[in-house]
Amino acid sequence: MALLEVKNLQVRVEEREILHGLSLTVNKGEVHAIMGPNGSGKSTLSHVIAGKPGYEVTSGEVLFKGENLLEMAPDERASKGVFLAFQYPVEIPGVATMTFLRTALNAQRKARGESEFSTPDFLKKVREVAKSLNIPQDMLRRGVNVGFSGGEKKRNEILQMALFEPSLCILDEMDSGLDIDALRVAADGVNALRSPERAMVVITHYQRLLNYIVPDFVHVMSKGRVVKSGGKELALELEASGYAQFEDAA
Amino acid sequence: MNVVLAKTETGRALSDIFTVARNRLPGAGKVADHRQQAFETYERLGLPHRRIEDWKYTDLRVLMREVLPLAAAPDAAALKRAGTALKLHAIPGIRRVVLVDGVFAPKLSETSDLGKDISIRSLRDVLQTGDAALQAQMFAPENSDAMVALNSAMMTDGLVIDVADGAVIPLPLHIVHIASGAAPAAMFTRSLIRVGKHASATLVESYIGAEGAQAYQVHDSLIVSIGDGARLDHVRLIEDSREAFNISSAVVTLGAHAHFNTFGMNTGSLVSRYQAVIAVAGEGSRVETNGVNLLNGRQHADTTLLLDHAVPNCSSREIFRAVVDDRAHSVFQGRIIVRPKAQKTDAKMMTRALLLSDEAEADNKPELEIFADDVTCGHGATTGALDDSLLFYLRARGLSEKEAQALLIQAFVGEAIEQIASDALRELAISAAQRWLAARG
Numbered sequence: 001m002a003l004l005e006v007k008n009l010q011v012r013v014e015e016r017e018i019l020h021g022l023s024l025t026v027n028k029g030e031v032h033a034i035m036g037p038n039g040s041g042k043s044t045l046s047h048v049i050a051g052k053p054g055y056e057v058t059s060g061e062v063l064f065k066g067e068n069l070l071e072m073a074p075d076e077r078a079s080k081g082v083f084l085a086f087q088y089p090v091e092i093p094g095v096a097t098m099t100f101l102r103t104a105l106n107a108q109r110k111a112r113g114e115s116e117f118s119t120p121d122f123l124k125k126v127r128e129v130a131k132s133l134n135i136p137q138d139m140l141r142r143g144v145n146v147g148f149s150g151g152e153k154k155r156n157e158i159l160q161m162a163l164f165e166p167s168l169c170i171l172d173e174m175d176s177g178l179d180i181d182a183l184r185v186a187a188d189g190v191n192a193l194r195s196p197e198r199a200m201v202v203i204t205h206y207q208r209l210l211n212y213i214v215p216d217f218v219h220v221m222s223k224g225r226v227v228k229s230g231g232k233e234l235a236l237e238l239e240a241s242g243y244a245q246f247e248d249a250a
Numbered sequence: 251m252n253v254v255l256a257k258t259e260t261g262r263a264l265s266d267i268f269t270v271a272r273n274r275l276p277g278a279g280k281v282a283d284h285r286q287q288a289f290e291t292y293e294r295l296g297l298p299h300r301r302i303e304d305w306k307y308t309d310l311r312v313l314m315r316e317v318l319p320l321a322a323a324p325d326a327a328a329l330k331r332a333g334t335a336l337k338l339h340a341i342p343g344i345r346r347v348v349l350v351d352g353v354f355a356p357k358l359s360e361t362s363d364l365g366k367d368i369s370i371r372s373l374r375d376v377l378q379t380g381d382a383a384l385q386a387q388m389f390a391p392e393n394s395d396a397m398v399a400l401n402s403a404m405m406t407d408g409l410v411i412d413v414a415d416g417a418v419i420p421l422p423l424h425i426v427h428i429a430s431g432a433a434p435a436a437m438f439t440r441s442l443i444r445v446g447k448h449a450s451a452t453l454v455e456s457y458i459g460a461e462g463a464q465a466y467q468v469h470d471s472l473i474v475s476i477g478d479g480a481r482l483d484h485v486r487l488i489e490d491s492r493e494a495f496n497i498s499s500a501v502v503t504l505g506a507h508a509h510f511n512t513f514g515m516n517t518g519s520l521v522s523r524y525q526a527v528i529a530v531a532g533e534g535s536r537v538e539t540n541g542v543n544l545l546n547g548r549q550h551a552d553t554t555l556l557l558d559h560a561v562p563n564c565s566s567r568e569i570f571r572a573v574v575d576d577r578a579h580s581v582f583q584g585r586i587i588v589r590p591k592a593q594k595t596d597a598k599m600m601t602r603a604l605l606l607s608d609e610a611e612a613d614n615k616p617e618l619e620i621f622a623d624d625v626t627c628g629h630g631a632t633t634g635a636l637d638d639s640l641l642f643y644l645r646a647r648g649l650s651e652k653e654a655q656a657l658l659i660q661a662f663v664g665e666a667i668e669q670i671a672s673d674a675l676r677e678l679a680i681s682a683a684q685r686w687l688a689a690r691g
Contacts, residue, residue, distance in 0.1 A: 050646050053638070078648035090643045094661025100647075103657060109647035143661075160647065 001066050003028045003170055003199050007058035011041075011048055018044045020224040021060065028167065029196040033210055033235060034203045036221030037243040045221075046172045050084035051077050064168065078104075079111035083166035085157040087173040093250045094162035097156070100144045101126060103164055110166075113220060129162040133189045151182030160187040169193070175209040187212030198236045207239040222246040267436070268292075268403055271320040274404060277377035277385070284389040288402035295396035300414040304385065304395070304525075305579040307613045308552040313521045316679025318424040318467050321351040321435035328430035333358055335428055335460035339489075340381065342676060345421045350428050352468075353407045367417035368451070369550045373408035373440055379403070384410070388442060391471060391501045395525070398499050401471045404438035408470075412451075415446035415477070421673065422452035422483075427470065429494065431463030438469045439626065447477040449507070452672065453484045459491035459665060462469075467495040469517075478505040478532060482529045484512040485675050487682050490519035506532030506561075514541040515679050516551045517686040525554040530564045530592075533578065537566040544659075545578035552581035559592040568599035569667045573659050574610035575690070585617040586627060594624050598627040604636065604662050606655070656687045 004026040011019040018041045026032055036042050048055050049062060051074035062069040069077060092100065106116045117125075130140060133155045145153050153173055160171055171190065175183055190213050194200070202213055210218075210232065218234040219226045220243070227246045228234065268289050297314065298305035324332065332350040336358060348358040348372060356370040376384055388410075393399035413419055427443060439661050445451050457468055468490065476482050490496050496519045504510055516522055528537055541549045557566050570578035582601045603612030616629035636658055644654035648652060663683055670676040 046451075050643050052646075074642065074645040075648050075650050075653075078646055079449070084646055086643065090637075090639050090641055092643070092658070092661065094664045095657055100644075103653070104644070104647040104649060107650070107653055111648065164648070202372075 002026065002063070003065060004201075005063040006045075006049075007061050007063070009045075009048070009062065010058045011044060012056040012058055013044070013054060013153055014106045017058070018224055019048070022221075022225045024219065025228060026199045027170070027198050028094065030217065031200045031202065031213065031215045033197060033215035033218045034201060035205070035207070035218060035235065035238060036192060038205065041064055041219040041224040046084055046201075046203055047172045049170060050082060053116055060119040066071055075107065076111065078164070079108040079168075081167035083161055083164060083169045085154070085161060085169065085174060087172045088174060089145050089157055091146045091148075093146050095144050097140045097142060097144050098126070099141075101160065101163060104160070108164060125163065126159075129159055132192065133159055133162075134185055135159060150177035151179070151186070154178060154182070155189065158186055158193075162189070167198055169198065171200065171202045173203055173205065175204055175206060183209065184212060207235045210235045220246055255598065261370050267320055271404065274320070275400075275404065276374045276687050280382060281377050281385055285403045287543070288389070288393050288399045291393040292396055292399040293402055295399065298396050304554060304583070307579075307583075308521070308550065310397075313550060318434050318436040318465070320464075320660050321437045322432065323353050324350040324355065324430055324432070324475065328432045329355060329358065331430045331432075331460040331462070332428045333444065336426065337394065337459055339426070339456065339458055341424060341454075341678060343421065344424045346424045346426060347409055347500045348426045348428065349407065349409070349439055351430050351435060352439045354409065367414045368419055369412045371410045373405065375408055376410045382409075388440060388474070391499065392474060395441060395499065397469070397497050397523070398471065399501065401438055401440060401469050404469065405440040405471070406438050408441040408672065410441070410461040411443040413443070413445045413449045413451045415449060417449045417451075419449070422454050422672070423494075424454040424456065426458045427455070428470060429459045429461045429463040429466040429468070429491070434465045436467040436469060439556040440471045440473070441454075442473040442475075443482070444475045445477055445480040448479040449477065450481040452675070453482060453631070454487070454675065454678070455485070456494055457490045459494060463491050463494070465493040466491070470496070470498040472500040472501065473500070474502040474510075476502070476508040478506045479635045480505065480513075481509040483671055483675065484510070485670060485678065486512075486514040486524070488514070488516040488518050488522055489682065490522070492518065492520055492538065492549070496522040498522075500524070500526040502528040504528070504530050504535045504537065507530060507534040509536045511538045511669070511671050512540070513679065514553065514664070515544070515682050516542070516553075517544045517682055519551070520548065521550045523552040523554070523644040527556045527558065528566075529558045530566065531560055533561045533563050538669055539562075539566070540569045540666055541571070541668045542663045542666050542683065543574070543580045543615040544663070545573070545580055545682060546575035546690065547578060548576070549578040550581075551579075552583070554581070555585065557584075557586045557597065559586070559588045559595045559597060561591060562593045562595070564592065565596040566598070567669075568601075569600040569666045569669060571663045572601075572603040572612050573606065573663060574603060575606040577607070578610045579611045579613075583614045583615040583617075584629070586629070588618075588620045588622050588625050590621045590625060593624045595622060595625040595627065597625070597627045601631045602662070604659065605633060606636070607676065624645040632652045652691060656690075659687060660684075661677040
């Protein structure tokens with residue numbers, strides 16, 4: 001059974017149709033890149049999979065491990081193993097990062113019927129992961145993402161990914177706003193989480209990110225559907241020729 | 251404002267209560283005269299209503315539909331119920347002084363080993379046998395407010411606390427007001443705390459109902475005097491029954507280089523009003539007055555503060571947060587007066603309300619009256635809902651809708667709670683907030 005199956009998905013925001021019958025199959029262990037110009041519907045796809053309110057699915061389905069994902073609340077999707085790394089992680093003043101991480105992790109474990117993490121185990125794990133991502137301890141004491149740089153916010157997303165151990169990670173424009181050094185640190189963090197049990201969907205506008213996170217499959221989106229799929233070489237092809245050739249194909 | 255209104259049924263019933271109860275009220279001679287005068291003032295003013303500016307948002311003629319008779323002194327059964335309630339609200343590391351149905355309950359209180367730095371007497375004793383000056387001080391709050399006048403006329407008991415000059419009282423003092431639930435009743439209490447020069451003390455007041463206590467009325471007042479160089483930390487927690495009324499007033503006076511840190515949290519009662527007048531009368535003094543309302547159902551809670559800066563070189567900070575759900579109504583009125591002599595005053599006030607439902611209401615009324623020209627004063631007020639993008643982020647990380655709201659609500663009220671100086675008291679406020687959040691489901 002595929003980990004994620006998106007079948008002929010049609011989605012509206014207010015009166016406008018953004019996705020016009022998108023299909024995508026992701027198996028565990030695979031890394032898929034979704035590329036496409038601005039406005040092609042890449043972020044909409046990530047939001048619909050994560051359960052963000054405001055999107056109306058008019059047709060099609062999304063199955064996760066064979067279950068109908070669209071019927072689940074966002075928190076249920078998270079506890080079942082769906083993780084969205086946000087393009088713009090929000091700042092939450094007054095909620096310490098550590099408190100947030102523990103609350104979220106324990107909420108997911110509770111929903112799965114697992115015991116809550118003990119404090120020492122939790123702290124040990126967070127410190128380990130934080131160290132590997134170059135996240136200083138004082139950042140964990142601050143409010144979630146409050147005063148974090150663009151790179152720090154993205155690393156905080158990857159920290160959560162490492163802690164929650166999701167089976168499906170969707171990385172929405174992870175490279176936006178990052179300089180080359182910050183990008184490398186973030187990409188190393190993501191690569192460390194690649195595993196035969198986990199799939200990743202990397203959404204990006206630029207080929208650059210895919211030099212660091214090398215995908216197994218590349219899909220080109222245009223005007224709300226996948227117009228071409230191929231191996232990692234497709235990304236290089238796009239880098240050379242641009243998206244214009246696909247505008248007509250859509 | 252002189253608005254003459256026909257006395258309502260409620261107003262009349264309260265007057266009858268005084269007539270019936272007067273022989274049971276402690277104190278004769280001058281004390282009885284003070285009561286009579288206060289009662290006459292109350293009779294003239296009647297219950298406060300919306301056409302009195304200070305009571306604009308809390309019209310007692312509408313909200314206080316029935317007046318309950320003066321509570322009987324607690325019997326053995328009442329004290330037993332109170333004792334059970336106390337166990338549920340036990341706080342470690344604190345000295346408890348208990349008022350049951352408005353009457354001092356020595357057996358439930360921890361007043362045997364006070365030492366020489368602190369003295370605690372009951373108001374009843376003071377009014378019956380105390381010296382005239384102290385008795386007069388108990389009647390010091392101005393009766394121009396009808397509910398203060400009513401409280402002056404009817405006060406039955408309370409605590410008179412003296413902290414000696416230079417004393418540092420390590421254990422916080424905790425006045426617990428308990429309604430025993432014997433029968434629906436009204437209690438009228440007044441307490442006084444005098445913190446001597448260069449002394450420091452901590453006072454916690456909480457208001458609770460024993461099991462079965464429903465529609466009772468608390469009428470309380472507090473007189474605070476903080477000496478030169480002294481410090482008082484003060485926390486009020488209203489966790490009364492959800493059908494109770496709590497009408498409380500405070501009059502606070504600070505000497506020079508004194509420090510008053512006060513925090514109020516209101517999660518209980520159906521209708522509550524806390525009106526405090528804080529007079530900064532000595533130079534170089536500091537006031538922090540902060541509060542949180544957590545309201546739902548049809549609760550109505552009104553905090554009305556007057557900060558009076560009369561002398562130079564003082565500072566005050568007010569941070570107030572209201573979280574209002576369902577059809578509840580939160581009121582914050584904060585007035586700061588800076589008198590002509592009070593140069594170099596640094597006074598700031600910020601009030602924010604979070605509305606969790608379309609029918610919730612929050613009224614914020616900040617007022618500055620500044621008569622000095624070299625001051626730093628400011629105020630701000632905001633009202634809004636929880637941010638959807640923050641809620642989605644938290645839900646995408648596995649928190650249910652209620653859990654996500656709870657985390658954001660705690661962060662919102664946290665800014666006010668953080669101002670509590672002592673870790674233990676901060677924990678008290680946090681756990682009161684958590685109880686409210688847990689009760690939401």
